[in-house]
Each structure stands twice: as structure tokens, then as C-alpha cells.
Amino acid sequence: MRVILGPMEGVLDHLMREMLTDINDYDLCVTEFVRVVDQLLPSSVFYRLCPELRQGGKTVAGTPVRVQLLGQDPHWLAENAHRAVSLGSPGIDINFGCPAKSVNKSRGGAVLLQDPDLMYDIVKAVRAATDPRLPVTAKVRLGWDDPNHCFEIADAVAQAGADEIAVHARTKTDGYKAETIKWDYIHQLKEKMTTPIIANGEIWNYQDGQRCVAATGSDALMVCRGAINLPNLGNVVKYNQEHMRWEEVLQLLLKYSTYEIKGDKGLYYPNRIKQWFAYLRHQYPQAKALFADIRKHNKAGPIVDILQRSYAELAA
Incomplete structure (x- = not known):
């Protein structure tokens, strides 16, 4: 089973990635988002957020680190995606899931869940601008306020050429409330589409990971907050390792x-x-x-x- 260390804005920076990949066998890390508005960002922005680019796009422990972009303009997201992979990012992730008000007000993150057509345009543009051998992935939620919108959302992302979709099994309005997790929707998505899906949300220990796999049918899990609560969560989920003392x-x-x-x-x-x-x-x-x-x-x-x-x- 693949276990991915997901992005957490202002928390999972390059120092945390270095430490957590040193003690866990993570298959992939995704950076905090690079905010794209209306310009091609200088290389220094990417190096600052993802210094791993200077060492082959990997942490010291050898875990690949994928740059994540956030924005609403397909052209400029594509331009910056091209720059990120040219600097060494092993693929691109696109943020359609961030629920922060400050991000959503500037038409980034989860607010785009209300516009699957624009999501399609963004993914298609990024896919066209990057090396086809490198993955383009997206992180989404089930919808803005209705989880049934997940089918249209996931279909738009998949049809645009995304290689994989990480699904946080809540809507934007659900926030992070534990009782609102809806793993069954990921299972329904997997039954309807062939694009691989990474399951995300409420994975705090080995048992949660096993329950999520059973409920969703996914063989790839993404952990975020739990990886900070329990520093060796990656190996706990993958190998049932004892919790760090x-x-x-x-x-x-x-x-x-x-x-x-x-x-x-x-x-x-x-x-x-x-x-x-x-x-x-x-x-x-x-x-x-x-x-x-x-x-x-x-x-x-x-x-x-x-x-x-x-x-x-x-x-x-």
C-alpha cells in the first residue's frame, strides 16, 4: 500500500518533510501550495518552498517531493507547472481542496469545486504544458456543500488528463469535523472511473488506515494532520509499527x-x-x-x- 505525506500550508515545510521522511517510508510528499495569480514566478519561489528541487526533487532520505500549485488561471498555472518540472519536480499536483477563506476569496482551492469546467481547463492546460512522462495529479474534496457533486468533479479532472486524484472525503463546508467523513463516496468514485484515487481524511492510526482501505477500495492513502500528531504515522499505517514513544x-x-x-x-x-x-x-x-x-x-x-x-x- 502506498502512503503519501500530504500538504499542510504553514506546517509541513521542507524541514518537516526531511524529518518525517527520515523516520517513515513514505512513497511521496506533496509541498505546501505555490500560489499562482497572473505571472510566471521566478525560480527562487520554487526553490524556497521546495529546496528539494536542488537535490533531484527528493528529500535527503530519497522520497520524491511533488510541487503543488494553487490558482485559477489555466494559462499561468500551466506556465508555472512547466517551470516547476523544469527545475526538477517529479510531477505537478493541483490544489482544488484548500478550504481556507483567504484562499477561496481569491478564487483558489476549494472554491473551484463549484466550477468543474474551469477545473477541467486548468488540469488540461497543466497536462499539456508538462512532460507526459511525469504525473499531473489533483487534490479535491467531495464538493463545496454537496458530496454528490464529487462525481462531476472527479470526471472533469479525469477527462482533462489527470493521472491520479487525491480525494479528501468531506465537502468544503464540512471543514475538518471528524463526524463528517464520507469514505463511501470514494468507493462509489472508484466503481465509476478508472483513474487511480488516493483516499484522504481521518487516518490517525493503523486501524483507521485499514478501515479506509476496506471502505474505499483504494490502495493509496494520504495522511496530513495525523502525521504531525504521530510522527511515525507513515510506518504505523504501512507496517503496523508501534507508535513512537x-x-x-x-x-x-x-x-x-x-x-x-x-x-x-x-x-x-x-x-x-x-x-x-x-x-x-x-x-x-x-x-x-x-x-x-x-x-x-x-x-x-x-x-x-x-x-x-x-x-x-x-x-x-
């Missing part, structure tokens, strides 16, 4: 701290580590107590001291 998570956090402080985002380290703890709290009770201490600080030094002290106490 809290002591190992602390080691990973200290390693991440070194990357962030030395890297280009050092000033943002306190916010980034707090963000990660906000996810970890859902999986690890220990993270809740530690988060109460960390959130008081806005400098890297005291936060790293807390992490090191907690790790030393566990190791003693």
Missing part, C-alpha cells in the same frame, strides 16, 4: 530545534514548535503538560532548555 518524540523535537534555529526560519522557531505541540497534544498526554511550560516563552533558548531537561529526566 514519547522519549523518541522528544529526541525528534530537539533535532527539529537544531534545524529550525540554524535554518532560515530561526526567528519563527518558538511559534513553529508551539504549533507542533498543539498537534502532539492529541496523541501524547505528556505533550499537554510540557506545552503549558513552553507556551510562556517567545525565545528559542528557554524552549530548548525545557525540551532538553524533559528528555534528560526521561533518560535518567
